[in-house]
Amino acid sequence: xxxxxxxxxxxxxxxxxxxxxxxxxxxxxxxxxxxxxxxxxxxxxxxxxxxxxxxxxxxxxxxxxxxxxxxxxxxxxxxxxxxxxxxxxxxxxxxxxxxxxxxxxxxxxxxxxxxxxxxxxxxxxxxxxxxxxxxxxxxxxxxxxxxxxxxxxxxxxxxxxxxxxxxxxxxxxxxxxxxxxxxxxxxxxxxxxxxxxxxxxxxxxxxxxxxxxxxxxxxxxxxxxxxxxxxxxxxxxxxxxxxxxxxxxxxxxxxxxxxxxxxxxxxxxxxxxxxxxxxxxxxxxxxxxxxxxxxxxxxxxxxxxxxxxxxxxxxxxxxxxxxxxxxxxxxxxxxxxxxxxxxxxxxxxxxxxxxxxxxxxxxxxxxxxxxxxxxxxxxxxxxxxxxxxxxxxxxxxxxxxxxxxxxxxxxxxxxxxxxxxxxxxxxxxxxxxxxxxxxxxxxxxxxxxxxxxxxxxxxxxxxxxxxxxx
Amino acid sequence: xxxxxxxxxxxxxxxxxxxxxxxxxxxxxxxxxxxxxxxxxxxxxxxxxxxxxxxxxxxxxxxxxxxxxxxxxxxxxxxxxxxxxxxxxxxxxxxxxxxxxxxxxxxxxxxxxxxxxxxxxxxxxxxxxxxxxxxxxxxxxxxxxxxxxxxxxxxxxxxxxxxxxxxxxxxxxxxxxxxxxxxxxxxxxxxxxxxxxxxxxxxxxxxxxxxxxxxxxxxxxxxxxx
Numbered sequence: 001x002x003x004x005x006x007x008x009x010x011x012x013x014x015x016x017x018x019x020x021x022x023x024x025x026x027x028x029x030x031x032x033x034x035x036x037x038x039x040x041x042x043x044x045x046x047x048x049x050x051x052x053x054x055x056x057x058x059x060x061x062x063x064x065x066x067x068x069x070x071x072x073x074x075x076x077x078x079x080x081x082x083x084x085x086x087x088x089x090x091x092x093x094x095x096x097x098x099x100x101x102x103x104x105x106x107x108x109x110x111x112x113x114x115x116x117x118x119x120x121x122x123x124x125x126x127x128x129x130x131x132x133x134x135x136x137x138x139x140x141x142x143x144x145x146x147x148x149x150x151x152x153x154x155x156x157x158x159x160x161x162x163x164x165x166x167x168x169x170x171x172x173x174x175x176x177x178x179x180x181x182x183x184x185x186x187x188x189x190x191x192x193x194x195x196x197x198x199x200x201x202x203x204x205x206x207x208x209x210x211x212x213x214x215x216x217x218x219x220x221x222x223x224x225x226x227x228x229x230x231x232x233x234x235x236x237x238x239x240x241x242x243x244x245x246x247x248x249x250x251x252x253x254x255x256x257x258x259x260x261x262x263x264x265x266x267x268x269x270x271x272x273x274x275x276x277x278x279x280x281x282x283x284x285x286x287x288x289x290x291x292x293x294x295x296x297x298x299x300x301x302x303x304x305x306x307x308x309x310x311x312x313x314x315x316x317x318x319x320x321x322x323x324x325x326x327x328x329x330x331x332x333x334x335x336x337x338x339x340x341x342x343x344x345x346x347x348x349x350x351x352x353x354x355x356x357x358x359x360x361x362x363x364x365x366x367x368x369x370x371x372x373x374x375x376x377x378x379x380x381x382x383x384x385x386x387x388x389x390x391x392x393x394x395x396x397x398x399x400x401x402x403x404x405x406x407x408x409x410x411x412x413x414x415x416x417x418x419x420x421x422x423x424x425x426x427x428x429x430x431x432x433x434x435x436x437x438x439x440x441x442x443x444x445x446x447x448x449x450x451x452x453x454x455x456x457x458x459x460x461x462x463x464x465x466x467x468x469x470x
Numbered sequence: 471x472x473x474x475x476x477x478x479x480x481x482x483x484x485x486x487x488x489x490x491x492x493x494x495x496x497x498x499x500x501x502x503x504x505x506x507x508x509x510x511x512x513x514x515x516x517x518x519x520x521x522x523x524x525x526x527x528x529x530x531x532x533x534x535x536x537x538x539x540x541x542x543x544x545x546x547x548x549x550x551x552x553x554x555x556x557x558x559x560x561x562x563x564x565x566x567x568x569x570x571x572x573x574x575x576x577x578x579x580x581x582x583x584x585x586x587x588x589x590x591x592x593x594x595x596x597x598x599x600x601x602x603x604x605x606x607x608x609x610x611x612x613x614x615x616x617x618x619x620x621x622x623x624x625x626x627x628x629x630x631x632x633x634x635x636x637x638x639x640x641x642x643x644x645x646x647x648x649x650x651x652x653x654x655x656x657x658x659x660x661x662x663x664x665x666x667x668x669x670x671x672x673x674x675x676x677x678x679x680x681x682x683x684x685x686x687x688x689x690x691x692x693x694x695x696x
Contacts, residue, residue, distance in 0.1 A: 284632065305640070
């Protein structure tokens with residue numbers, strides 16, 4: 001069992017009370033950020049590229065409308081790392097590296113690490129050292145201690161507010177060596193929750209399709225690209241994975257039954273697959289309702305492709321849309337009341353939103369002649385989508401559902417498709433041809449820049465980011 | 471040739487055995503299961519009848535000529551190639567009777583029969599050349615009522631995977647509508663869309679994209695008339 005304790009001091013009230021709102025930001029000119037140096041290189045199999053915020057200055061908008069820069073966080077090297085041998089030492093380094101990566105990726109912090117901190121003369125006495133850190137502009141200090149206890153690691157971490165010299169988050173975790181990454185993710189999410197009021201996404205997972213093993217199958221990876229694993233083995237075409245909101249199952253499309261594309265569920269823990277809709281034609285593009293009980297999808301009826309809804313066992317099938325032409329690629333809204341989808345009903349390919357009861361239809365994209373791949377922001381205020389900007393190229397855009405104002409997120413750098421928001425709304429996963437082939441990247445949802453590549457093997461598409469997993 | 475043929479008939483049996491296990495797996499509703507079971511039984515009967523047919527055809531021939539001249543070579547005497555033994559029947563093998571549907575489709579492709587229908591970028595309506603091609607295909611299908619076909623809709627890589635799946639279905643649907651209007655029975659045609667998932671040409675060039683925007687005919691079965 002993990003034992004935890006948290007110390008919250010009055011000195012942290014200003015920061016602890018803040019809740020950062022993800023919204024469009026401009027880069028601040030004339031305030032360059034030094035690159036954050038990684039003291040230890042990641043393993044060869046690890047995804048490359050910096051975190052979303054590396055080398056970028058981000059301002060953070062407070063709920064009251066005021067803004068502030070990223071928190072400057074000093075993270076000195078682990079002091080007693082040399083004392084840990086073998087597996088314990090490796091696990092301790094994994095905790096340390098993973099935690100740094102998680103905090104960096106959160107975009108809330110600008111990390112000051114070994115290289116930058118080397119100029120300081122530290123004594124180990126916080127009263128003295130706090131001023132040293134502050135002389136470099138640091139506002140907070142993360143002090144971690146990792147010890148071995150038999151076959152377990154004990155990690156004790158403290159986030160210290162340097163102005164008040166008070167610890168504002170204190171946690172102790174104990175776990176077997178193989179849980180190193182999970183422990184780091186848990187601590188990182190805890191720190192981010194404390195500072196922003198919103199859980200971090202370090203324990204979330206991204207589903208995608210890949211042909212790396214031959215045929216197109218469904219895969220999963222951790223939010224940072226680690227632990228990529230195949231979860232189907234149909235040796236057919238399997239595509240379009242969609243998470244249930246509870247994270248227990250994925251819905252997906254596969255041709256393996258032999259009668260064209262059909263919709264299935266894959267249970268994440270047991271690996272068991274079960275059919276949802278296997279009769280009828282062209283069953284495609286499943287999306288879960290917010291309560292996880294229903295699935296919307298596209299299917300062929302007569303000469304038209306329409307959106308249908310059924311329960312997750314395939315029962316209670318009903319038709320949602322009815323128009324000549326193509327209606328496809330539904331995306332259920334976070335509040336569960338609406339469904340966005342793609343339609344050719346106007347003559348061009350555009351995104352529409354309709355109530356889950358089929359009423360109140362409205363068009364939400366108006367620029368260009370081919371917009372598809374609607375992905376709701378978790379707060380339900382915006383939809384990210386792929387917009388064709390050239391004959392063979394798409395770029396990602398965001399549309400505000402109140403003003404219908406659009407904002408371009410990518411520009412150039414190959415074709416960018418299939419956006420999917422992280423559950424905190426801070427990041428967007430997508431597929432891109434920018435590095436050759438088709439790979440999955442993650443970028444900052446506000447800046448649309450600094451994309452980090454997560455996949456490297458085969459053609460990888462259709463990322464779908466899980467919600468917060470239990 | 472003959473052992474190969476009976477071998478492929480056995481191959482069909484194996485394929486049906488696989489489909490049987492899938493059928494057990496797919497247990498969404500009883501109606502569908504029933505249909506699957508019926509189909510599997512039917513296919514199994516078909517496959518079995520093929521084996522029987524292959525064997526039945528093979529048996530009398532072996533009494534006429536040695537089916538395997540390599541295993542038991544002929545006596546090393548000079549043979550006049552012009553001189554045919556009087557007791558050998560020469561039968562012209564009709565490739566359209568080939569139970570191996572993959573080989574049958576290869577044959578059709580080489581003969582330019584049931585050719586592909588091509589589409590414009592982002593479109594599913596039929597061009598003039600497509601109508602012309604479909605008329606020929608419809609003629610052939612009407613004169614060969616023994617075949618069932620699958621009409622595959624395909625797209626080029628431009629466009630999103632999801633939308634292309636729908637566009638492929640529309641392409642397959644346009645082609646199907648046209649040939650049924652020319653008198654081909656709807657029941658003989660199965661439609662499927664592969665969107666951009668199964669391109670026949672994989673480079674990102676205009677000519678390649680043009681080749682991939684197609685409705686593709688595949689003979690996938692025989693009717694009772696066969």
